[in-house]
Amino acid sequence: MKIRPATDADRDAVWKIFHEVAATGDTYALDPNISREDALAYWFAPGTHTYVAEQPAIGIAGTYVLRPNQSGGGSHVANAGFMVSANARGQGLGRAMAEHCLSEAHRFGFGAMQFNYVISTNTAAIRLWQDLGFEIVGTLPDAFRHPEKGYVDVHVMYRSLIA
Amino acid sequence: MKIRPATDADRDAVWKIFHEVAATGDTYALDPNISREDALAYWFAPGTHTYVAEQPAIGIAGTYVLRPNQSGGGSHVANAGFMVSANARGQGLGRAMAEHCLSEAHRFGFGAMQFNYVISTNTAAIRLWQDLGFEIVGTLPDAFRHPEKGYVDVHVMYRSLIA
Numbered sequence: 133m134k135i136r137p138a139t140d141a142d143r144d145a146v147w148k149i150f151h152e153v154a155a156t157g158d159t160y161a162l163d164p165n166i167s168r169e170d171a172l173a174y175w176f177a178p179g180t181h182t183y184v185a186e187q188p189a190i191g192i193a194g195t196y197v198l199r200p201n202q203s204g205g206g207s208h209v210a211n212a213g214f215m216v217s218a219n220a221r222g223q224g225l226g227r228a229m230a231e232h233c234l235s236e237a238h239r240f241g242f243g244a245m246q247f248n249y250v251i252s253t254n255t256a257a258i259r260l261w262q263d264l265g266f267e268i269v270g271t272l273p274d275a276f277r278h279p280e281k282g283y284v285d286v287h288v289m290y291r292s293l294i295a
Numbered sequence: 296m297k298i299r300p301a302t303d304a305d306r307d308a309v310w311k312i313f314h315e316v317a318a319t320g321d322t323y324a325l326d327p328n329i330s331r332e333d334a335l336a337y338w339f340a341p342g343t344h345t346y347v348a349e350q351p352a353i354g355i356a357g358t359y360v361l362r363p364n365q366s367g368g369g370s371h372v373a374n375a376g377f378m379v380s381a382n383a384r385g386q387g388l389g390r391a392m393a394e395h396c397l398s399e400a401h402r403f404g405f406g407a408m409q410f411n412y413v414i415s416t417n418t419a420a421i422r423l424w425q426d427l428g429f430e431i432v433g434t435l436p437d438a439f440r441h442p443e444k445g446y447v448d449v450h451v452m453y454r455s456l457i458a
Contacts, residue, residue: 164367209435
């Protein structure tokens with residue numbers, strides 16, 4: 133597996149993954165009908181570092197973004213978002229991208245990383261973040277309307293990057 | 296005092312307040328040097344309801360925004376942001392705008408309201424939100440670099456709007 137910065141040539145592959153994740157609608161608070169243009173504008177926004185993960189057999193199977201979570205006095209805290217193609221789940225792609233992301237965040241000099249919106253039913257993600265040193269620092273009651281489970285809680289997760 | 300939706304004619308007055316708040320840099324994580332164009336694009340973004348508060352003696356002295364905090368499955372939770380001109384502080388403008396905002400959020404059918412980034416040193420705001428039924432549901436350690444106090448905590452505050 134190779135993880136590298138995304139280029140313009142990756143936009144089709146990124147949109148395919150993004151569209152699949154948004155349409156499923158159970159891990160991100162995104163409009164399931166978001167347009168390709170709006171999706172790519174968000175994922176490749178100015179100030180956002182965008183990466184892709186390539187699997188030898190299936191090509192680009194994952195993508196992530198790394199960016200400041202806030203401007204001004206909040207810009208030392210990073211935010212990140214991860215998406216994995218459904219046909220590449222359970223192969224450690226999420227963990228590999230997360231470790232790559234933490235390393236990049238260190239390299240850019242961020243002092244902490246925050247996930248603003250970890251849906252409580254996404255237990256695989258929560259376990260992975262906890263395993264990588266993130267803690268649940270807040271819970272938003274009933275903040276996400278899950279397509280099958282109805283209103284469920286959302287967690288805010290946080291990790292210092294200073295040793 | 297009159298609180299009403301902002302119009303294009305209010306842009307100069309809104310920018311004056313926004314610039315003052317951003318430049319002070321102790322209550323919002325905003326670039327203190329943000330341009331007028333970027334500031335107004337943010338405050339008048341598509342999907343954002345923007346309001347102004349007029350004081351008889353001094354004209355437009357406050358402004359607030361109300362919008363969905365997330366898209367898709369998170370769009371039933373509102374987010375809001377408030378700014379008051381320095382020369383109008385301590386006159387109840389913040390509380391009046393907040394009460395107006397909660398009423399508007401009810402009217403639009405939001406089920407809850409979330410503040411993502413309440414800086415812990417902004418004790419007047421925290422007291423006001425608590426008085427209006429908001430609770431601190433999370434704390435981000437050292438997430439804000441205060442211009443005088445160094446790294447300080449940031450709170451996530453939340454309130455259900457369902458009786």
